[in-house]
Amino acid sequence: xxxxxxxxxxxxxxxxTLIAFLLILAYGAFYLGTHxxxxxxxxxxxxxxxxxxxxxxxxxxxxxxxGKYVLNVVASAFNYDLGTDEEGKPVKHIQIPKGSTVLIxxxxxxxxxxxxxxxxxxxxxxxxxxxxSMEVTLNKPGEYTLLCNEYCGSxxxxxxxxxxxxx
Amino acid sequence: xxKKTLPKSSSQEPNLKGTIISVSIIGLIIVASWFGVFGxxxxx
Numbered sequence: 001x002x003x004x005x006x007x008x009x010x011x012x013x014x015x016x017t018l019i020a021f022l023l024i025l026a027y028g029a030f031y032l033g034t035h036x037x038x039x040x041x042x043x044x045x046x047x048x049x050x051x052x053x054x055x056x057x058x059x060x061x062x063x064x065x066x067g068k069y070v071l072n073v074v075a076s077a078f079n080y081d082l083g084t085d086e087e088g089k090p091v092k093h094i095q096i097p098k099g100s101t102v103l104i105x106x107x108x109x110x111x112x113x114x115x116x117x118x119x120x121x122x123x124x125x126x127x128x129x130x131x132x133s134m135e136v137t138l139n140k141p142g143e144y145t146l147l148c149n150e151y152c153g154s155x156x157x158x159x160x161x162x163x164x165x166x167x
Numbered sequence: 168x169x170k171k172t173l174p175k176s177s178s179q180e181p182n183l184k185g186t187i188i189s190v191s192i193i194g195l196i197i198v199a200s201w202f203g204v205f206g207x208x209x210x211x
Contacts, residue, residue, distance in 0.1 A: 004180055006187040013194065121211045140211075 037124035038132040045109050045128040048074060053131075054107055059083035061094045061102075069096060073106040075113040075126045078155030080146060095164045098141045105133045114149035117163050125150060138165045 003011075028034040048054045053072055060083025062070045071094070074081040082091040096102060106115050106126045113126040122136045148159035 004183055006183045010187065010190060119211070121208060 037134045038127050038130035041131040041133070042129055043107055043131050045107070048107055048109050051107075051131075053105055056081075056083070060091050061096065067097070067100045069100055069102045071102050071104045073104065073115065075106055075108045075115060075148065075159070077110050077113075077153050078148075078158045080148075080159060080161050082161060092161045093164065094161070095166050096138055098165050098167060099137065099139055101135055101137045103133065103135045105131060107131055111152050112150050113152050113159070115146070116149045117144045117146050119144050123149070138163075141165045141167050 043051055043054075049056070052058065054074055059072050059074060059081055062072070064070055071082075079090075080092075082094060085091055102122075104115065104122060104124075106124070107130075108126045108128050110128060112128070114124070115126050115132065116123045117136075119142075120136060120138060122134065124132045124134055126132050142165055144163045144165065146161045146163050148156055152159070
């Protein structure tokens with residue numbers, strides 16, 4: 001088969017790109033252990049409170065150590081349950097010192113929700129029956145919006161809270 | 168023995184210079200946007 005010189009160049013570039021991306025994908029998956037945020041850790045969506053992590057008193061931000069935090073969230077239509085403050089009011093604003101690593105663990109009892117701290121890499125789906133988790137490091141101070149980015153129903157736009165990264 | 172020559176019309180290659188330039192521009196835009204998004208991921 002006869003191929004024009006330029007067609008050969010283009011085919012080499014195309015196949016080379018394919019190989020390069022497959023190698024990047026394999027490096028991420030097998031060496032770095034990258035996986036979807038809800039990768040098979042299951043929970044009974046009708047009995048979320050049975051899991052220690054998602055008991056009402058364990059929801060919200062918990063400090064584990066200096067610069068280490070855990071954020072447990074129950075996302076439901078149409079609210080993010082981040083626990084309650086000392087007065088018993090639902091928490092809608094959380095503060096995290098900059099440079100801290102936060103392990104986010106989220107579940108839902110009803111439909112698929114999103115968990116996105118806009119402007120950061122914290123972005124995942126929350127599916128009924130699975131525990132979605134990811135660890136992020138928040139380095140840039142500022143106020144961010146935690147919002148649902150999976151359309152979940154008529155009150156979808158009311159699902160938000162604020163995350164403040166402090167100096 | 169005399170070598171048989173093919174008629175000129177079938178041996179001539181089409182001019183694909185414009186094609187390679189235009190697909191390369193698109194290719195470079197795609198590669199540049201990939202690195203842009205990757206940079207955004209790393210910086211956040």
